[in-house]
Amino acid sequence: MAEVESFTLDHTAVKAPYVRLISVERGPRGDAISNFDVRFVQPNEGEIPTAGLHTIEHLIAAQLRDHLDGVIDISPFGCRTGFHLIVWGEPAVVDVVAGIRESLRFIAEKAEWADVPGVSAVECGNYRDHSLHSAREWSKVILDQGISLDAFERVGV
Numbered sequence: 262m263a264e265v266e267s268f269t270l271d272h273t274a275v276k277a278p279y280v281r282l283i284s285v286e287r288g289p290r291g292d293a294i295s296n297f298d299v300r301f302v303q304p305n306e307g308e309i310p311t312a313g314l315h316t317i318e319h320l321i322a323a324q325l326r327d328h329l330d331g332v333i334d335i336s337p338f339g340c341r342t343g344f345h346l347i348v349w350g351e352p353a354v355v356d357v358v359a360g361i362r363e364s365l366r367f368i369a370e371k372a373e374w375a376d377v378p379g380v381s382a383v384e385c386g387n388y389r390d391h392s393l394h395s396a397r398e399w400s401k402v403i404l405d406q407g408i409s410l411d412a413f414e415r416v417g418v
C-alpha cells in the first residue's frame with residue numbers, strides 16, 4: 262500500500278493549534294501545489310462537533326480565499342481536529358497562519374447566519390447539520406490558544 266504522510270506523523274508529539282506544511286507536489290510543467298495540515302484541536306484530546314465543523318468549513322472556504330491567494334481546497338479531517346489545505350504555489354506558513362487567523366476572527370466576531378454560504382438543500386449535502394454557535398465558540402477557543410508556526414513547538418503565538 263502507498264505510504265500516506267499523515268499516517269507517519271506522531272499525533273502524540275504535536276502541539277495544536279498549528280499550521281504544518283505536509284508536502285509540495287510538482288506537476289510535469291513544474292507547477293507547485295502545497296498541502297498543509299491546519300490543526301485546530303489537540304489530537305486524541307478533543308474534536309470539533311460535526312455541526313460546528315461543518316459551518317466552519319462553509320465559512321472558511323469563502324473567508325480564506327479573501328485572505329490567501331491560490332486556495333484550491335480546505336476540507337475537514339475525518340478525526341475532526343482540523344483541515345487539509347491545498348494551495349497553488351508555495352506560500353509561507355506565516356502567511357497561511359495569518360489567513361486562517363483572519364478567517365477565524367471573522368467567524369468568532371462577525372459572522373451572522375446570512376454570512377454562511379451554501380446552506381440550502383440545493384447547495385449542501387447535509388444542510389440541517391450546521392451550528393454557527395458552535396463554529397463561533399470553537400473559533401474563539403482556537404484564537405485564544407494561538408496558532409503556532411511549528412507543529413512541535415509553540416512558535417509565534
Ligand SMILES: [Zn+2]
Nearest residue numbers: 315385386387
Ligand atoms: Zn455542507
